[in-house]
Amino acid sequence: MRPSGAPELAETTAPPASREHDPLATVVSATPPWESAGPTGRDAGDPPRIGRFVVLREVGRGAMGVVYAGYDDELDRRVALKLVQTGSHDDPSLGRAQLLREAQALARLIHPNVVAVHEAGEFHGAVFIAMEYVDGVDLQHWLAHKPRSWREVVAALRQAGEGLRAAHDVGLIHRDFKPSNVLVGADGRVRVADFGLATRRGRTGASGHVSGTMSSSTSPALVTLAGSGALVGTPAYMAPEQLRREPATAASDQFAFCVTLWEALYGRRPFAGDSLE
Template sequence: MDVGRLVAGRYRLRGRVGAGAMGVVWQALDERLDRVVALKQLVVPEGADPVAAVGRAAREARIAARLQHPNAVTVHDVVQDEGKPVLVMEYLPARTLAELIARGPLPAERVATIGAQVAGALAAAHAAGIVHRDVKPGNVLLTDDGTAKITDFGIARAVGDVTVTRTGLLAGTPAFLSPEVARGGEPVHASDVFALGGTLYAAVEGRPPFGDGDNAIALLHAVAAGRFPPPTRAGPLTDVLAELLRTDPAARPTMAQAADRLRALTATRPAATRLDLNPADLAPRPPDRSPAAPPTAPAPAWSADPQRAHPTALAPRPARTGRVGLVAVAAAAVVGLVVLALVLTNGNRSADDTAGASAPAPSATTAASAPGDDPGPARLEQAVAEYYALLPKNTAQAWDRLGPGLRAQGRPQYEKSWREVKALTVSSPPATAGADTVTVGIDLTGPGGGKTRESHRLRLVVQGGTPLIDADEVLSSQRIDDADDDHEDKKKDDDRKRGGGKSGEG
């Protein structure tokens, strides 16, 4: 790429902004819309199929584009240039958190400010079924006015970064991986929580939890073991880091809960200096209905250096029933094509926002239903089937079948998210996967006729015996190649014609 060059017929390169392990970033002018954008030309790993890399990048970009949040960099488009994928993103004059850390540790108060914003964006992504997969200081952008934005959603998977290749070699750095991913597991929401903890640890201590040595394999082993020294500069952040960096994924807080913890640390600061908070975050919020960590034996906050015989341990905190980031639930709204908000039957519901100070917080299902209201697996599956039978045409009736978690997005946003969907068919029938969980496969047809096949996990709540779809997680999303289907149909048609001719001649 060179300055002045036109990419994809509309993006005029103005200058190179920076480069990293996954690509080179340019500032460009979108001549069609007359706006400044950032172009990221992704690096295709040596020996990888560039066509497959372009396809992966396009799929990940489509997923990332569903997220619209003030603390997440917006993805506008994905194009090809010289056979390589190029992401078109919001341009943001900013420095990375990694650049700041390179100058020395940051004050704990400032780190809490940054963490509150990033956690809010990630909570919104999680509510929309999006896993970032590569949360690290280099992917956190900071502007001069104190705004923090997370970028590069899903790009690690698109280009094969931070993975073990077919030859057994490690690509990328595992410094901010979670232990379960370092052991070969698939990144999930809890993995992002750990990575955020590692990012904030690095910001306040000046180095990642597991060090930053050049031997990636040795570092991977250290991450997998989950042992690192406790922070010494974290101050009020110490307890929060202990929760985020628990080795057991089930013992970590949800990202929405993490955002709450971090916001609480900034609550005593003067309003004029609270640049970490967005106006939406200051509004009263409904209770967090994400499953709380199980009340099992307390997990070690960290495994300190080997000389310490007794690592620090903290008991899991119960989920807060007060404010739970509006952005977190608002992300459910961002379920653009991903908005597989699931719920059933009419019914305005007022959520039970109160919980006794000493009594354990009720689960989403028990809070909405009385004893004997359990509809059973068949009714849950029927509720999901009936919901999708209404879409994408009857969004008004479908809206009546949503629970409070998905309704938090607002009806205008919900209806907007379905306008780009021209048709929907169920590819895999609803099947219960738990007491309040149903999995389902759907095929979505876009305005241009392109089809996407997605697998979803839906969580339902019950009110008055009626199941309502309250949360939606996208487990997978892939473009369906209609060309093979068309070819097969044509082949069958030709065979029928040939067969008919022969019988006529006989």
């Protein structure tokens, strides 16, 4: 259902495939809360809502939460709504409070190369983030659409780099920069997206356990990681200090940025092997 006057949205984010053996999957130590935090109507028969935002459809589901296409009927604009998991703590409110503070900090970050956050709040025990809706595709699909010159590639990544620098300037570390988290708008403007793993400078992630399975024919670098500790991110793009479970810094994001740039220019990532190390 959609409210009268709400626009139909072109679905630009396909539901993610299985991440069981995906080296590009985001690794995060937490338990999803959204099964009990789905959108609801204010009254019977009303369209489902997250907070004051109308939910049109689910467009993606991943390690950090669920993304919905939505509509802000008060300001008459399209939005993307993300329900973010809050982490596994003895006191779940600690994870919620931390994520809410960081989402609110991101909402104060106004930059043309960062997806704008309009609002952040709590919804049925989870944190929701209402973001700018971008009419476009991620960098991976942009590169695959047609051949790109190295000048086009560098120009696009330079814009993304400006967005990362703006986040660093306010003390936020992305921790999961990769092609699928870079959006290229139909207007050519590039935006860094998905700060779901963002943390303030010098802070580590939440401890917990991430499990996975591995067949004898699958490289350890290609499966979901198993182990305790503050290991968050996407293995193929993670800096060495992140793999050592040390605090992420701006340099960690720069490392992921360079891996992404290399991959965009050469069509492959700079590191390959039979193990994560």
